[in-house]
Amino acid sequence: MADGYLVYGAEGSGSIPVEAALTLIGAPYRVEEIVTYASEEERRKMAPHNPMRQVPVLVTPEGETITESAAILIWLAERHPDAKLAPSPGDPMRARFLRWMCFIPASIYSMYWVRDVPARLVGDDRAAQAEMDRRTLARIADCWAVMESHIAPAGDFLLGDQVSVLDLYMAVVSRWRPLRPRFHEVAPRLGEVARRVDALPALAAFWSKRFPFEGDYAD
Structure with missing residues (x-):
């Protein structure tokens, strides 16, 4: 390469x-x-x-x-x-950046390995699978609410007025289930940042091609 x-x-x-x-x-x-x-x-x-x-x-x-x-x-x-997609080491925002860059995969993204194929943990029991689906979606929403309560956007985006990879990460993962309406309900401030990421002119063609705002993924 x-x-x-x-x-x-x-x-x-x-x-x-x-x-x-x-x-x-x-x-x-x-x-x-x-x-x-x-x-x-x-x-x-x-x-x-x-x-x-x-x-x-x-x-x-x-x-x-x-x-x-x-x-x-x-x-x-x-x-x-x-x-300028992340604060450099020594920047006052570096600790916040690393904290939430680790929080999203550890607490939220990891839930999708379970909920996408619940049989991985509960076998073929349909009732158990349905309950696993319900509980993981609730957990995801709860984790977004935790992030909402502990990080105040420092500008137009989470770390200031410059978009970062943390903003990109949050904007994409928040479009997965339980989908954006639930995300906006439990994390309205984060939701406003996500909307700004969605609206970045530099990514307009990219979103249209790789993750269109339509169907379940419409905001």
Whole structure:
């Protein structure tokens, strides 16, 4: 990948904030579409690139493989400081940035491994699966409410008037279930930031192509 980055990802998936960051950075990249949420066959395709069989995966121009969306986003922001997509070490906002960049995958994103295929934990019991779905959606909403109560936007975005990879991450994950209306209900201040991310002119064509605002994902 000496000519740019390679992203293993899929429309509407966890690769979207990574692709959005690369778009804002202006770095050349291409996407190899592997829709791991669609089938076991697709997940098997990911095994050579990520033993967890999940997207996103970023392959750097030097050939290094990075998994885990938060790690990729932090690394990209540090690799491309001129894009100003994260506070630098020593910046007063650095602690807030790292805290919530870890909170989203640990407390919210991780719930989707359970709720997307509840049989992974509760087997074929349909009643148990339904209850697992209900409880994980409630947990996701509760976690957004926790974040809402502990972080006040420092400007137009979470860390100031400059969009960051934290804003991109939140804006994408908040579009997944229980969907934006519930997100806005439990986290209205975060919701206003998410709307600003949605409306960024530099990402208008990107959103339209990779995660259109329609159907369940309309705000």
